[in-house]
Amino acid sequence: MELFGISGILGGGSIEPPRAPLVTGLTLLVEKDPLILSFGNRLLGKHGSNENQIRNYISQKMSKLGHLLEASKIVNSNKKKLQDIMEPVQWGNLISAVQKVAGYNESMREFDTPSIALKVGNKLLLLVEDVVKLHTNSSGPNKQY
Numbered sequence: 001m002e003l004f005g006i007s008g009i010l011g012g013g014s015i016e017p018p019r020a021p022l023v024t025g026l027t028l029l030v031e032k033d034p035l036i037l038s039f040g041n042r043l044l045g046k047h048g049s050n051e052n053q054i055r056n057y058i059s060q061k062m063s064k065l066g067h068l069l070e071a072s073k074i075v076n077s078n079k080k081k082l083q084d085i086m087e088p089v090q091w092g093n094l095i096s097a098v099q100k101v102a103g104y105n106e107s108m109r110e111f112d113t114p115s116i117a118l119k120v121g122n123k124l125l126l127l128v129e130d131v132v133k134l135h136t137n138s139s140g141p142n143k144q145y
Contacts, residue, residue, distance in 0.1 A: 030066040035082040038130045039065060039123065061123065064101075068120055072097035086124070086131055094124075 030036050043058045072085040075096045079085045085094050098120050103112030
């Protein structure tokens with residue numbers, strides 16, 4: 001599967017792009033984050049991978065999460081992965097990162113693009129399931145949050 005211009009990020013075969021792929025810092029950031037890749041796999045399973053339109057849709061969704069991760073590194077440079085900023089003690093940093101991505105203007109108390117804040121919030125709700133699975137698999141069913 002070809003997403004973000006890199007072959008096989010999500011496993012499976014490679015689909016040749018029509019021109020040379022552009023590898024950016026965001027691409028590399030997304031490629032290294034297991035939670036974002038898990039999210040992409042979830043969408044891939046739901047929608048399939050037969051059409052360019054679906055690949056572009058999944059890439060865009062993963063890209064939004066990559067932007068959130070970039071913004072979170074500005075807020076707190078110690079956090080390297082999306083899962084790190086989803087910890088309950090990081091709630092304030094997560095909110096600040098979402099505000100950065102959506103262009104929140106503190107003096108006007110409004111977003112430049114409120115739909116981005118809503119979309120990122122919806123993606124975070126889906127990711128909570130993946131975080132719970134990761135915690136359950138790595139520390140057993142008695143892990144408390």
